[in-house]
Amino acid sequence: MSKSHPQQWEIHDEDHRPSAESVAALAAFPTTQIADCGGPVAVVGPGITHRAGGRDFCGPALTVWTKPGDILFLLKAPDLARAGDVLVVDGGGRDDAAVLGDIMSGALSRIGVVGIAIDGAVRDLEGIDEVGMPVFARGVYPTTGSNDGPGAINVDVTLGGVRVRPGDVVRGDASGLVVVPREHVDRVVEATRAVDERESAWVAAMEGGAGLAEATGIDEVIRSRRESAGVHLP
Numbered sequence: 001m002s003k004s005h006p007q008q009w010e011i012h013d014e015d016h017r018p019s020a021e022s023v024a025a026l027a028a029f030p031t032t033q034i035a036d037c038g039g040p041v042a043v044v045g046p047g048i049t050h051r052a053g054g055r056d057f058c059g060p061a062l063t064v065w066t067k068p069g070d071i072l073f074l075l076k077a078p079d080l081a082r083a084g085d086v087l088v089v090d091g092g093g094r095d096d097a098a099v100l101g102d103i104m105s106g107a108l109s110r111i112g113v114v115g116i117a118i119d120g121a122v123r124d125l126e127g128i129d130e131v132g133m134p135v136f137a138r139g140v141y142p143t144t145g146s147n148d149g150p151g152a153i154n155v156d157v158t159l160g161g162v163r164v165r166p167g168d169v170v171r172g173d174a175s176g177l178v179v180v181p182r183e184h185v186d187r188v189v190e191a192t193r194a195v196d197e198r199e200s201a202w203v204a205a206m207e208g209g210a211g212l213a214e215a216t217g218i219d220e221v222i223r224s225r226r227e228s229a230g231v232h233l234p
């Protein structure tokens with residue numbers, strides 16, 4: 001969360017989005033497997049949780065920084081949005097002034113935005129449920145703060161302690177949010193496929209009658225960890 005920003009008042013429209021094929025390939029995996037892949041993936045901090053609409057989305061970030069509690073640049077954001085985008089709002093973590101509600105969610109939904117993640121507060125949850133827009137936020141609060149600026153669009157922002165650049169891919173589901181750097185999406189897809197194959201093999205082994213320890217080979221892991229437990233220097 002950022003309370004101020006070095007690029008305040010700036011609005012950018014360069015297209016940093018990865019290909020739709022890469023985004024769709026990432027969308028096939030849950031956040032948990034992406035987070036486990038061992039590749040360049042950031043996991044959004046636990047304070048930002050699901051608030052309204054569906055939970056499942058994946059898309060390149062349209063980023064907004066706003067002075068905490070201010071909605072001026074949120075009202076401009078739909079002009080920069082494209083179908084498939086995820087709106088990421090750095091509202092400085094302020095939780096006693098909403099920066100988005102059902103009207104903005106409806107405007108973004110009509111453009112084809114697939115999800116919203118806010119380091120700040122949201123309101124109009126019933127209306128957002130009707131719109132069907134997935135929204136994750138740090139808080140819920142019934143009144144807005146100000147409509148004065150400053151703000152910025154498509155600059156680097158912070159979401160739950162994680163840096164998000166325009167075009168970085170945000171995946172959300174019932175377990176939370178992960179962010180994949182725009183230049184590493186294909187690499188992360190490959191690494192996540194390996195996680196999925198490993199987990200599928202465990203489940204297949206258990207369906208064939210093996211117990212969890214046998215399916216995961218955990219006895220061998222315990223044996224080798226026990227052997228090295230007393231060794232503190234190489």
Ligand SMILES: O=C([O-])CC(=O)C(=O)O
Binds near residue numbers: 098102104123
């Ligand atoms: O938070 C705000 O002021 C915006 C709002 O209510 C809406 O979009 O419906």
Ligand SMILES: [Mg+2]
Binds near residue numbers: 101102103124
């Ligand atoms: Mg409203």
